[in-house]
Structure formats: C-alpha cells, structure tokens
Amino acid sequence: MSKHTDHRRFSSQPGLDEADPPDAEGTQETLVPFATTLLVRDTCLCLHVQRAARALARRFDDALRPVGLTNSQFSLLMALNRPAPPPMGPVAALLAMDRTTLTAALKRLEARGLVQILRDPADRRSRLLALTAAGRSLLARAVPIWQESHALLDTALAGGQAIRLRQDLATLC
Template sequence: MSKPSELPFATTLLVRDTCLCLHAQRAARALARRFDEALRPLGLTNGQFSLLMSLNRPEPPSMRPVAELLGMDRTTLTASLKPLERRGLVWVEPDPEDRRSRRLHLTPAGRAVLAEAFPVWRDTHAAAEAGLGEGEADRLRANLARLG
C-alpha cells in the first residue's frame, strides 16, 4: 500500500488566505447572522425574508423563477416554503394553466409580516453598507455578479 500524498501546512495557509470561495462563504455567514438577529423578533430568518420578498410580485410566480432568483434548487425551495406555509404566510396552489407547476402566493399575513420586516432589513442593510465605505457596496455587488 502506498503512502498517501501529504500537502504541506503552507498550502493550507495559502488556501485560507486566498480562496475566494472560503472568503465569500465566511462573509455570507457573517451577514446572514447579522440579518437573522435583526429579523428574529419577527420570527423570520434572513432566508425566509428573502423568500417572502421574492413572492412580492403583481402575479404569483411559479417555483422555477423563485428558485433561480434565490439560487436554490426546487427541492430546497419546497422545503423552505413549508415553515412559511405552516405559519400561514404563504400558500401554494397548482397552476391553473399547467397542473404540474405550482404558483406561490403571499397571504395577507405574509404581506403584513413582510411590510413589518422591510424597515428592519433596510436599517440592517444600511448599517452593513456603511461598514464597507463609500461606493464599496456597489463595487462588491458588481464583483459578486461577475463571479455568479
């Protein structure tokens, strides 16, 4: 049996210090914690807020565009909808034009909690942007969009 190859610790440090994926994940987790904490009094996570906001449209969307907007697969979206359905914030119905597809609706309670959550999001978001410095938030969004 051959001895497995070993990487020097310096390689670990190189990845730690330069990996774009690692740095993006760490930043995303830190931002998620910040927004989760801010939205907790409303009983929402940042992911639930984003999902509810993605449903705030003139016409109820089907699952595909919502999943694409949120960067998740349909199975994950379905699982994410369940707690919101149980709380009466969202309801899902078959699309009348294509019974295989589902339409996602905000309920009146969902609209109310979203309206209450928006100022919390706005203030938390403004504080996060301010921490980056003048013009840096736009630059960060542009750079992230190029990677996505």
C-alpha cells in the same frame, strides 16, 4: 473584510503557521503541506465568500428575529412579493436554490400561514407561489428592519464599496 489575516485565529499553538505540524504519531508525513492550507485560507475566494455570507446571515438573522424571520425566510418572502404569483423555477433561480431546498423552505412558511402553494391553472402540473395576507403583513414589518440593517452595512462599506461588492458578486453568479 480585512486585507490581512490574523493567523492566531487559525491555530492556538505558536509556530504551527510556519511549518507542518506533527501528525498524531508525531511524524511530519502529510499529503498536503500545511503551507497549502495557509495559502487556501488566505486566498480562496470561495472560503472568503462563505465566511462573509455566514457573517451577514447571522447579522440579518439577529436583526429579523423580533419579527420571527430568518434572513433566508425574508429573502424568500421578498421573492414572492410580486404582482402575480410566480412559478417555483424563477424563484429557485433568483435565490440560487435547488427545488428541493425551496420546497422545504416553502413548507415551513406555508405551515405558518405566510405563503400558499397553488396549482397553476394554465398547467396543472406546475405550482405557483403566493404570499398570504399574513405573509404580506409580516414582510411589511420586516422591511424597515432590513432597511436599517442594510443602511448600517452600506455605511460600513463607504466610498462606493457596497456598489462595487454587489457588482463583483453578480459577476460570479
């Protein structure tokens, strides 16, 4: 991530980064000054993390496309790659997903025959999540792609920056 923001990417009209632009009627009446917009654009951690997350997601989506997975599906399959099928709660927590979003993602993978949603024998109201043989096989084909893509990122973030970034992001969770 660059330390300096290229203001030209924000506006195609010269001079709009210096002052409040006119509104639709040509007046300068704004409730939030444009300078505040620029401040948020340049300093908001949430915005910068979202942009980085989207860029990383696109990178891994592109890399995993040949095996028919998105980065989110890869992460979910990896979260289910355990010695015993986990319940939904810990998987949702690990992936920072609400149960509704997790359920929707699981249904797509279940329809493809990659995961099974099982009744927990200890608590019939609870569900356990398991990879199928096809899910384990697909995950095995995807892991080398993830490793290669991740190694390129670690190289791009030389000098321990990748480790520091993971630590800093973990602090926010």
